[in-house]
Amino acid sequence: MTRTFDVAVVGATGSVGEALLQLLEEREFPVATLHLLASGESAGTSLSFRGKSRRVGALESFDFASARLVFFAAAESVTRAHVGAARAAGCAVIDLTAALPSQQAPRLVADANPEQLSALSSPYCVTSPSAPSVAVATVLAVLRPYIEVQRATITACMAVSSRGRKGVTELARQTTELLNARALEPRLFDRQIAFNLLAQVDTPDASGHGVLEKRLAGELKEVLAAPQLRVSATCVQVPVFYGDSISLSLQCRDAVDLERVCAALRTASTLEYVEADDYPTVVGDAVGQDVPYVGRVRGGQDDLAELNLWIASDNVRKGAASNAVQLGELLIKHYL
């Protein structure tokens, strides 16, 4: 008989929470009781799981002793406020908000560094990295046997859904206002996002690096176990509803064998390779999929050790929910 586990999803009503539910169902995750949790107004609403309507409970009054495995998918501040109680109750934790330092909750990408899971000790606590990190790490893990990457220069063009449902609503609202030639007062974003690109997605530090840009660099080094890897990261908000588009330029130690690289990408089960007569996009390709789409694979114009790629990846599903559920499966397999 299959063992089942009581699972809690914190932030169940958000877009990532919704994708988590969908994936727990699709992948037949061994759920005994599912606790859907949210704070504030969202508690008390209902969501569907396995064909049944389930009430969303109030996070504030939840007793974590009723759960064996907890996904934290609300805001980072919500994780900070409640992760202690979850760990004290002996729950295994999968944090999608990077609220805990690596020492307490290592960054894990199931399709890149699953072996790192073996270093965990109880209470089991892991972090599912940011969406662009998951996409890039998944691709680089496939290429690892063929190239030694010394530097990764990344421009991540991020969908408005990286700001949750509010981002989606705001892009739609702004676009409608502009097409109807009405005056625009931006909300949520600090200026017009419709038909515009915003050069930063959060608040930069004194050196000018944004929070996500620093996460991207740190997470890639950790997940790829490559502390010496150099990472230049630029995160941009683009007028796209779902799906991150990532321009990735790699400098390798040696000349890149493009045929081997393409063959490796073509046969990898963890991504979808798009041949050179086509190219991947978020709309139509990556959105709704559990793997990143990779294309525009080309060497350098003047450097044999350069490799350029374009990645399109569903930021909500692949970048967040799918990796988190895979990590849940691994935790169960190894520890629970």
Next chain:
Amino acid sequence: MTRTFDVAVVGATGSVGEALLQLLEEREFPVATLHLLASGESAGTSLSFRGKSRRVGALESFDFASARLVFFAAAESVTRAHVGAARAAGCAVIDLTAALPSQQAPRLVADANPEQLSALSSPYCVTSPSAPSVAVATVLAVLRPYIEVQRATITACMAVSSRGRKGVTELARQTTELLNARALEPRLFDRQIAFNLLAQVDTPDASGHGVLEKRLAGELKEVLAAPQLRVSATCVQVPVFYGDSISLSLQCRDAVDLERVCAALRTASTLEYVEADDYPTVVGDAVGQDVPYVGRVRGGQDDLAELNLWIASDNVRKGAASNAVQLGELLIKHYL
């Protein structure tokens, strides 16, 4: 008394042609007679210049002996078909379509390598580089005294107006269809551009590099007189009407003195520097301006010799028309 010159604009009815007319007027270019030229259906229409309506003549029947200076701003194929006649008639030529090789028409950015004009011989013929090249070269020229760039990694997010008025119309049409939940049949672009990013802007060669990506690399090396410069270029079509947004990561020979770099950008007259508490965008900042906007200036997270910048630049006005008119002024000053 100011000398004046008979000027012809080939492709006068296009968006770049229109911007050229505007700039010739605004900058009080010493025009005697202005010949507005177009091929096909556009001939016979009228445009306004210096408050008067001017008829657009048929390019096919134009006698280039009536012009002293010709701007080629239609398609590359149109330049190819007619530039020989213009040169044979002794016209000075400013080509915005890169139809001629560098040996015949060197790439010149007025705010980057004006000194190269001294190497010209009659018939004077110069190329105004692609819009992203003009923007990037203008910025790098300002930084040249302070950093020695060894590699430039560029992701150029290009507005649909890089495809002319048709691109603008198509983005508006697609967006309206989608917001009204109607089925979409893409035109002009090979797939949905509304709320999507297209990973290439033209047809790649056998190595995967697009036409514009190769131009960008070649033009930067030529304009900056840096044949050893390594350039990784990725050109992307984004759902923005006007203005290119460029993510630029530079690797320099030595550690970058960020204070000096920022001071140089702040005082440069050829660009607009946006301080670290803000960032430049195409909508609201760069569009309609004759200089690129530069911001998000930051070093590397793990490399003192790295410099990252974000450039927002009007692709039609700054990237094409403004540089071409500046080149016209230089040609007049030195040769005509």
